[in-house]
Amino acid sequence: MKTGYSIPAVLLAVLVSGCTSATDATHDDAERCPNGLEIRNDIQNLGASAGLVPALRNAASGIQLIALGDITRAAGLADDWDLMTDVTPNISEAELNTNAGTTGCWRNLPESAGDRDIPSGYYIFVKDRKLVQVVPWHGGSRPLELRDRPSLTRESVLLPQNFGANSRLVPQP
Incomplete structure (x- = not known):
C-alpha cells in the first residue's frame, strides 16, 4: 500500500x-512567566562565577571544616548574598521557591540530566529574595551537596568527604 x-x-x-x-x-x-526569575549563566552580581567550583573542589579535597562564606570569598565572590541553594535537573518550581526563599515563577530550569545544552545543575545565590548569582556545575559529581538542607548561608560549616576525584563537601550534621 x-x-x-x-x-x-x-x-x-x-x-x-x-x-x-x-x-x-x-x-x-x-x-x-514574563517577570519571573531566570536561570542564566550571565547573572554574576557577586563576581565572576568561574572560580567557585574549583574552590569548592579544592576545599573538598582537604581535611578541615570550612564555612561556605570562606570558600566563596576565596573564589572571588562578594558576601552580598543571604543563601545559596542547588538547582538540579527536574526540580519543581515550588521546591525551588521553598529552597531559595523566593516566590513566583522561574524560567530556564534544567529539565533532565541528559540535556547536553545545559550544565548538570546550578548553585544559585539569593539576596532579599532576589537572584544575584548563578554558578553552573558540571559532571556527575557535585562538589557541594546540600543533602537534606534546602539552602546554606555564609556561616554554614561544611565537612570535606575526600574520595579522590569524587570528593565533595556536605553540611556539617
Missing part, C-alpha cells in the same frame, strides 16, 4: 516539529 509520503518528507516533518516544540516551549515559558 502506497501512502503518498516519502521518507525524506516524513523526516523533515519530524525535524521541523522538534524544532518548533523547543521554540514553543521557550515561548510558552516566557508567556507563562
Whole structure:
C-alpha cells in the first residue's frame, strides 16, 4: 500500500516539529512567566562565577571544616548574598521557591540530566529574595551537596568527604 509520503518528507516533518516544540516551549515559558526569575549563566552580581567550583573542589579535597562564606570569598565572590541553594535537573518550581526563599515563577530550569545544552545543575545565590548569582556545575559529581538542607548561608560549616576525584563537601550534621 502506497501512502503518498516519502521518507525524506516524513523526516523533515519530524525535524521541523522538534524544532518548533523547543521554540514553543521557550515561548510558552516566557508567556507563562514574563517577570519571573531566570536561570542564566550571565547573572554574576557577586563576581565572576568561574572560580567557585574549583574552590569548592579544592576545599573538598582537604581535611578541615570550612564555612561556605570562606570558600566563596576565596573564589572571588562578594558576601552580598543571604543563601545559596542547588538547582538540579527536574526540580519543581515550588521546591525551588521553598529552597531559595523566593516566590513566583522561574524560567530556564534544567529539565533532565541528559540535556547536553545545559550544565548538570546550578548553585544559585539569593539576596532579599532576589537572584544575584548563578554558578553552573558540571559532571556527575557535585562538589557541594546540600543533602537534606534546602539552602546554606555564609556561616554554614561544611565537612570535606575526600574520595579522590569524587570528593565533595556536605553540611556539617
